[in-house]
Amino acid sequence: MRTTPRGSTPPTDASIDVRGLTKTYRSGGRGGREVRALAGLDLAAAPGSVLGLLGPNGAGKSTTVKILATLSRPDSGTARVAGHDVARDPAAVRRSIGYVAQRPVTDPMGTGRENLVLAGRLQGLGALDARSRADELLDRFGVAHAADRLVKTWSGGMARKLDVAVGLVHRPQVLFLDEPTTGLDPEARAAMWSEIERMATGDGMTILLTTHYLDEADRLADRVVIVDAGRVVTSGTPDALKDQLxxxxxxxxxxxxxxxxxxxxxxxxxxxxxxxxxxxxxxxxxxxxxxxxxxxxxxxxxxxxxxxxxxxxxxPTLDDVYLRHTGRSLEEANRVGAGAGPDAGDPARETTEVAA
Missing domain, CATH: 3.30.70.2470 (Protein-tyrosine phosphatase receptor IA-2 ectodomain)
Incomplete structure (x- = not known):
């Protein structure tokens, strides 16, 4: 499905352009030890491509997405999304992006239709336009039959599709998908993969996909950036990275x-x-x-x-690539990072920083 030539590099007009990002958290609040979540991260995504950010739990993937979505501020470095600086023009960035977090964003006590209409209104759509867009997305994701049921009665795969639909309601240029298939069964994962492919190839959308599933990155990403401990250890197309071994x-x-x-x-x-x-x-x-x-x-x-x-x-596989560059398998790295929260140094109790 890849839309850019394998082996190509992102152009200078990249939809996502990140240079030298650093971010340090204090574990346990004031007086706690400092944890470096990002240590000079660089990455870029070409328009209309899928960039896979691959790494274990605690590698810095979610921290990167939060910064690019203007939900957190970096300590240093620069980041531009859809041509807008995330620090200087966060409002323009928010208008240009969709963000699907790891955790559900929909109201389980509302219906699928109500969730989408509310998301549309919050994005500035009028009542009729919001309802029309909700109907369009319900059909697109194959959940129209459950549109007027409470989300708490939906299956996990259906609810995850609704999360993605909420991120698309305002037709963003750039979509951030943070671990979109975690916890889904194989059938639901396959359905989500097909939809991600359609968004990239059919809609021309730039997608930043964070994952620790090797097969997911290999299947979906035009380019892969492998991160470990807040640093980029290697990057390139999946085929090029494997061919190095x-x-x-x-x-x-x-x-x-x-x-x-x-x-x-x-x-x-x-x-x-x-x-x-x-x-x-x-x-x-x-x-x-x-x-x-x-x-x-x-x-x-x-x-x-x-x-x-x-x-x-x-x-060779992408896990072999990871092993070559880090000295451990991705599975082993995930076991080491288990219990550290979504990202090392990014504890669940931390208050989200929203750029002014």
Missing amino acids: QGDGVTVELADARSAAEAAGVARGVPGVVDVAADGRGLRARAAAGATALPALLAALDAAGLDVRAAGLSR
Whole structure:
């Protein structure tokens, strides 16, 4: 679905242009320790493209979106959205964007239609226009049959579609989707992916998509920016990033996590095996010639008395890209960041800053 040539770079007239953003929070309020959420972040998105911001929980993704949506101020750096500076002209930015946060924004005690009409009126639409736009979006997202039911009775996938529809009610130039498919079942995720593709290709909308789902970024994004600890570790088209990793991915499943940790040490001594990491009961690595390296690795593990349950080879993935640049898998990084809230240094109890 990608609308820009793979391998291309964003033009100078980027719809989103971020340079050197930094942001520090105090964990636990006054007197708490400082937590650096962003540490000099740069990114850009071409008009009509999907930019995937990929990283684990606590990487700085939600903090970035809040700043671009004028809901928080950076400590330093600049950001322009739809040609407007987020610090100098926040009102113009808000008129140009739609923002779909991680948490639901609709009123569960209102109907789907009521939620959309209210959103339209808040965006300055007249009563008739707001109702007409609500009907249009209900049809578009396939939820017209439930338009007059309370949202609390909707399924999770339907309610998430309504959140996105609210963000589109005023026809924004730029749409921010912050973890839009978290918690959805596979069918609902697939439906949301199709709608995101339609918005980019059919509507010409620029979309910033934050996610920690590798398959989601690979499927939807024209370009991917991988962030870790508030910094960009690498960026490019999904294909270009994967092509940088020559050779094969090697995966081995061990009997238990302790065996996997020991196996990692054995694997590092096998010629041709690189980028070794233990992940739970699994072992991940790369090899320039997988068909040769895998038998040698299995022989070394057997000699060390380690019980191998399964093994295989694969072509490079975005998780391999993440592992190469950070030294850990995205799954492992998410486990480390679990419990830190939507973003490290961005606790749920923090009061949202709204730019004046």
